[in-house]
Amino acid sequence: MTGHRAGRRIGPVRSALLTAGTIAVAVAYMVIPTAAQLRSVVDNRQATGVARSSVGGQEPPAVAALPAAPLAVLRRLPVAETDAPPLILAYHDVSPSADRYTVTPAAFGTQMRLLAEAGYRTVTTARLLDWMAGGARLPARSVVLTFDDGVDGIFRYADPVLAQHGLTASTYLITGAMRDLPGYHLSWDEARVLGASGRWTLEAHSHDAHRRIAIDKDGRTGPALTNRAWLPAAGRLETMDEYTGRITADVAAQQADFSGHGLPAPRLFAYPFSAVDQPVNDPQIPAILRGVVRQSYAASFVNEYGAATSTPAGVATGELRRIEITRSTTPAGFVAAVARGTALPRDPKVFADRTVWTADGDRPGAAPVRGRTTLRVPAGRHVRSVLAPGRTTWWTDYQVSARIGGLDGGADGALLALAGTPDQIQVGVSRGWVTVRRGSGAREKMVAQRGLMPAASHRVAVTVTADGKVRAEVDGLVVLDASYPRRAGSWAAGGIGVAASADPATAATVLVDGLRVQRLT
């Protein structure tokens, strides 16, 4: 515009400064509040020990100092040297929420760092399946990380931690609950991003069966997959055919959802509520359910709370066991959980840890003290102490031996091999007799019995090998040399234990000295 200079004239310098000023104000007006906004969001996340999404290439902040004692315990944890199953951990949500199954981001970061610093490496899904199919054995400190329910928290909070430590994991999606936008569950886009990151594989957790349904006319509820549904309109439970149809349809719907969203088909399945054998309202269900899962998936997971490693029989049918990590898991508790899920080596040095010996009903059992296990048996009763049955599921090709003494007064002491399995070998010695029993519980059968030179103690040795051969010797005498073929559900693998029973009239103290185990391979 030409012309008017009404009002005071200002010099060109002042004019330029004023223009610069308005531009500066405009820039500050936009930049400062925007930066403040972004920073407050980051601060908010850091306060919860959490990072921005690692998919955006951001590094998570350093977690507070690692607790030293749990780390030391973890580093010293004995790991099996054979083809033992890997440690598998079961997580659900990782977020600040206060739910029982939700691990806080800070706790998760600490746990992953403990694992990393103790030398653990994660096993990818492909490697795990390869191992299950008889492929290369896994490194000694292997861990499989699994996250059930496919919740949004793992995208926001867990993934950055995994990225930081170079870990891999798998997540189990409830496809029926997933939408195009994130909510409690991951969105499809987020799932896709996780899958594409190379750190995650996307697996199955049922389409719409992660819920409880009415299982009788009184309205009692049970997991949808392990119960025949109560049909109120028909006034009856669904038939087995209807049940089978329902669970088959759920699997099909899930796989259709995966492929419909352009994702590779899931190969692993985690049972909702970890329910397979119970609770069920029909005894035929577990077999049918397992059958359906086996047909559609290469492997499935069941959670355990106590000591649990996968069994050979389970692995052969594609079933793996995992340890659950919950909100209340402290660093020390985490290390204990890792220990519970770690297979023990066939080495007598593991006997020293008193916590690995269990009696019946998960009570602690008698442990060797300076080489001697003392079993005090009340009159007419039976006492056992088994070495971590959940952690010795893969023990085979070993010889266990000990000297069993204190056999005066009608006491009976026994050495167990393949303890707790259907093939359990129990070599029981009394002063003048040896009795070998096979099987456990109701199936226990006597398979051999011989007289012995009466003595207050006897030396017992049992050898089991993977091909099903069992050899038992007492005082150098072979009392059993048999070969048991593998059956479905039996695997000639299991751990060791000691047991004793007392005469109805007298209590007894049976001594087991020099308990030793020696691997043959």
Added chain:
Amino acid sequence: MRTTEPAGRPGRAGLTLIYAMAAALVIGIVFVKAFTVRDFGISPFWALYSVVVTGYILSRFLLAALYRPRPPALAEDELPSVTIVVPAFNEQWVIARTLRACLEVDYPADRLQVIAVDDCSTDGTLAVMGQVAAADPRLEIVAFDHNQGKRYGMAAGVRRARGELLIFIDSDSFVEADGIRRLVRYFADPRVGAVAGHTDVANSHTNLLTKMQAVRYFVAFRVYKSAEALFRSVTCCSGCFSGYRLSAVEPVLERWLGQTFLGSVSSYGDDRSLTNFLLPDWAILYAPDAQAYTVVPDTLRTFLRQQLRWKKSWIRESLRAARFMWRKHPVMSLSFYLSIALPLLAPQVVIRALVVQPLVLRTFPYWYLGGVLAMAFLYGLYYRSHRAEDLWLYGVFFALFYTGMLVWQLPWAIATLRDSRWGTRTSAPSREPRPVVDLPAPRGAPELERTPA
């Protein structure tokens, strides 16, 4: 000149439905905002903003509903003398219609003066003015020999005015036949210094852009200006159609012309600026029944340029008015300061909703989009309740347009505050506007030649 009535209100059943929908919407909004209270723990600032902005907008509707002006009817001999001033620059296609509308108002001829000011147009505007004057000698023409800006055009009209009241009408605004008569009634109160008339969009049906503006204009006048007029402090008497008392304008004329801001001459926002000179000492009202129609930009480029100009004048004039608005009624005062603070926060609100929330926090901005759409529907329903037209849905488009485009003009407006170049219209000859189909051609004089001399 008698034009068609604005499209009438919908029937009783239709109105009931609309009011019910509006009530449900308002209740829903209040309910939802009540839930926002929970967010105070998480993000107090944004929760507060959300509540405040909702309250502010709803309060505009409430206050507007309370504004029921009853200006006295004036007898013929009580009607004051009036001077209509029409400053024009490169408006050869519409100026004839504008001026004919002014000349044909229903007002005593001896008390009506019409002055057209040509700001040295480079097209045929002056020639067209001459043609109109030839047909109706009452028209007085002032022709500038060099371009001086709209403000000087208006001032030229002021200096030649003989009437008691000045009515400024934009060169592309068409006043209704009874518009002047209705407007002047508001000046019966001697404390009233200026009155804003009601202006609707003339070319509302041209395209999406003009349809959006139609809804926005309607609500901006009927709701926002009414809310201000309730306290007799309308902050901007729009240049399209407003009346001023000559005795109020003359003392401030020189200061208004000489207004500078940050060292440059203020060449835009003339209407808002002039109102601001009167605002401290005079009552400024709004006449919802005095009707005019204005042509609004129908291309994105012109629209955005206009909006940028308006933002710059808004910034400048709001800073001025902030110095004395605290003396007004407390509700007016609070409303005014909120009306500055809330738009200034808008860019950050949008960044939070459309950038921070989805990309960083990974949450969908339900609240923000829901709030924006709810307000848009409220605007639309308000429009629909007064006009039986299909345009109400375009309130939604406007809300989205605002979020996407207009809100980002604010930093640009701040950065270019000193740039007066866009204060005047372009010097290129205006292109022929699309036909304004709503209103019939002015009666009386034969159709004028449209080619420039």
